[in-house]
Amino acid sequence: MIRHIDLSSVLRRSVCDLYSNLVTRPTGAAVRTEIEHLLADTPGRTLTVIDFSHVGLLDYSCADEVVAKLLLRFASEAPPSDAYFVFRGMQEWHLDAIEAALVRYGLALVSERHDGLAQIIGNVGDDEQRAWDTVYRLGAADVATVAASLGADAPAAERLLIGLSERRLLVRLDEQYLALGHAG
């Protein structure tokens, strides 16, 4: 199931009708809690598009509360559900705050750019990036395909792909790994 969450609407609904900026920790914590409630309503595997398009300002503290702590929970060893996220509509200044938060925890996320292409933001190693790029280019790939593309052996490629799926950057479907935010 694919769900779309407009962060600006969540902000108005959960904190204050008049706010358009995601600033302060209490605001961020309230918004994250609301997102978690929405996700709790949907059992099974989900893909949630978190949309920043109508968010004005995002400060560092709020980025930490909304984005990093949300991902930290779902990219943990015991996530509350099998949820994946794509972040949309982020401006450069949103990215500044989000990147700073992600790097602190060693997290990464998939962001859909304004031209529709996706990218990984955050803490990603070179090999992880190349593996993710390969799957993203193909839309879906198995271990053998990624290993061939990277010039790596199959166990090494598999470790990368499992790691990326545990980090919620790829979805594993049987033997295939699917890219999030794939436009093609």
Next chain:
Amino acid sequence: MTTVIPVPQSLDDVTFEQLLERLAPLPPDEKVLIDARHARWASPYGLVGLLTIAQTREVRPTLTPPESDETLSYWSRTGFFRHAEELFELHGTVPRARPTAESSVLLEITSVAKSADVHDVVDRIQQRAQNILERELSIDAQASVRFVMTLSEVCQNVVEHAGRGGWVAVQTYRWQKRLGGRRVVQIAVSDAGIGFRRSLESTPGRALTDRWDDGMALEEAVIRGVSRFRDRGRGQGLAGARNFLGKWSGKLSVRSGTARIAIVPPWDDDAPLLEGLSPFPGAQVQITIPERVPERDEQRTGERAADRGRAATGSRRGVA
């Protein structure tokens, strides 16, 4: 007995220390009269500092406002007297502030005590900051947003760490003697709360070293991003502010207790750390960003490109 504390003609972060030196030997319950009759100019730091002084006194102090009509009018436009009349016994009458379309006051003195106040500050300054910073300081729209992010973070420090409310003010003005008369924008935030040292001491299980003092607490918080909260995500606000100020040759100084730390840009010769100052409760933060000039801009663009390259080691925005 009332002790008279004269306000220097020019009141800024440096001359404010003169007030604190005079206040330091006085017991908190001694009546003081803050004599600003001869004051001709005050920075946002000076004005929010005066309010903070009043907040620290157990007996309501008296304030004699500036005699100069021009100074009086300016202090009024900053919203100073609106707050001062709640904290001081004001001698004489002060003019009511009238909103003006053309004003160097980007954000009137605003009290900050809770999270909603930070939203209010951000909402009020956002559009105005973009217009004025671009027009007067050649700071582009994206940087203006980052400026407001920085403002949001320094205000949150009051809400989260001070234990009592403080004030924030933002203003642009032209430096007459420094930086070739360039314009600057200044943020000043001041509170009379527990200060950085006591805030960090409140961390459960924190081991204190022999050298533990206000200076070290400031180094920990401002330079190393240490927070009283164990949460890994804490301490990002000041780190983000430092990063922004580094790109825009801005200056950050934080005074707390008996010490003051500064991130000093190349255009300034301030001391990175001052210790043994007169004690003063809470924390006082000042951020100064100078007008952008073309040659510096080109240099900064190059630095930004280098930053993007370096980012690959820690964080990346790779595009497939």
